[in-house]
Amino acid sequence: MKKIIIGSDHGGFELKNQMISFLRGLGYEVADYGCYSPDAVDYPDIALSVAQDVAVSLETKGIIIDGTGVASAIVANKVMNVRATPCTDEFTAHSSREHNDANILTLGARVINTDLAERIVKTWLETPFGGGRHERRVNKILEIEKRFLKTT
Numbered sequence: 001m002k003k004i005i006i007g008s009d010h011g012g013f014e015l016k017n018q019m020i021s022f023l024r025g026l027g028y029e030v031a032d033y034g035c036y037s038p039d040a041v042d043y044p045d046i047a048l049s050v051a052q053d054v055a056v057s058l059e060t061k062g063i064i065i066d067g068t069g070v071a072s073a074i075v076a077n078k079v080m081n082v083r084a085t086p087c088t089d090e091f092t093a094h095s096s097r098e099h100n101d102a103n104i105l106t107l108g109a110r111v112i113n114t115d116l117a118e119r120i121v122k123t124w125l126e127t128p129f130g131g132g133r134h135e136r137r138v139n140k141i142l143e144i145e146k147r148f149l150k151t152t
Contacts (some may be wrong), residue, residue, distance in 0.1 A: 002028055003059065003060045004031070005033055006033065006063045007035075007046040008034070008064065013037065014038070018114050033049050033050050033053075044075045050063075051076035055081040063105045064084070064106045068108035070106070080150075082103060083096075083100055083141065085102045085105065087107065094123050099137075107120065
């Protein structure tokens, strides 16, 4: 069984809970990193927590949900070995996995509805990394990380 780490800020709380049910229905083990109520929280705390644990496991993927998906992606991409991407459609979800080997998907609860979120998540999870010319490019990303990011 594959493991998914999921987290959200207050803006993504409701969609996160819906995605947890959806993911479990697909047979995934889901770890919920918060938030646990619609009360305001700071998205960097949740995004960092998810990103740090995804970064240390090649098998684990992450999903972070905030209002637009952009803010959490910015935070998560500060962590070495994370390639987080906000997706608002299935084509972007597919490309982010096939071309970029994205390991964190970020969603915007104020941008997409539940049905679209489910289609994006399913596409993202079912799309394998393409390797080949894409692997060469991802390796360049990893080299840039080594130059500019510190390990903790």
